[in-house]
Amino acid sequence: MGPTAHAVLSEQLRRDIRERRYPERLPTEAELVRTHGVSRQTVRRAFQDLVAEGVVYRVPGRGTFAYEGESKYLRSFGSIEDLLALSLDTEMEVVDPPRPLVDLEAAGRLRLDRDDVVSMTFRRFHDDQPFSVTTIFVPVAVGRRLMARRDLTDVGVRRKMTVLSVVREAVPISSAQQSITAVTAPAGVGPQIDVRDGAPVLRIDRLYFDRDQEPVELAINHCNPARYSYRVQLRAADR
Secondary structure (H helix, E strand, O other): OOOOHHHHHHHHHHHHHHOOOOOOEOOOHHHHHHHHOOOHHHHHHHHHHHHHHOOEEEEOOOEEEEOOOOOOEEEEOOOHHHHHOHHHHOEEEEEEEEEEEEOHHHHHHOOOOOOEEEEEEEEEEEOOEEEEEEEEEEOHHHHHHHHOOHHHOOEOOEEOOOHHHHHHHHOOOOEEEEEEEEEEOOOOOHHHHOOOOOOEEEEEEEEEEOOOOOEEEEEEEEEOOOOEEEEOOOOOOOO
């Protein structure tokens, strides 16, 4: 089953806002009904989504407006494919190319017999602004594939791609575990996403598993909370 009509409309409005198509107010409900051929209820549901996300605000008698300077990156994640889709509207810039190293904690979380891993660090941009910096760790066998990719060794070059897609070429990924915490920016990390070291940031850890439920990648993300909003859709269980 595909996305609902209001979800399609709200995503279109998000793109329009990011592209600065509404310098003043957004179209009225009636205007959107005529333009998109949807019901008024669909438009109201779409606006409710955007208000809840902090993308727009409504002023009775005046209309609906995007928050000034709206540049926070927002994407709804519910599957591995959603994470791969980051390459559609963001860019990746390599900070430290893939290299072998010894990391006891990462090797332990990856359940490796040895402490050798391959690691790399990259930033992700939206609207030319860095909103996250990520360090990944993979087993050496997978890391060799990363080190062989020239597009992952060119430091400072932005590309529309994900490291996860390269890892997935080597090892089928079936699931991921995720934890989200508020932390202070580690030394050296903050300036990469335009916050000072020690300032509050969002830390998102993801551990990816293959079909045998063996860990194949650990990704540690630090995100600028002023530029990144994380959204998960929850559904009621079937009865």
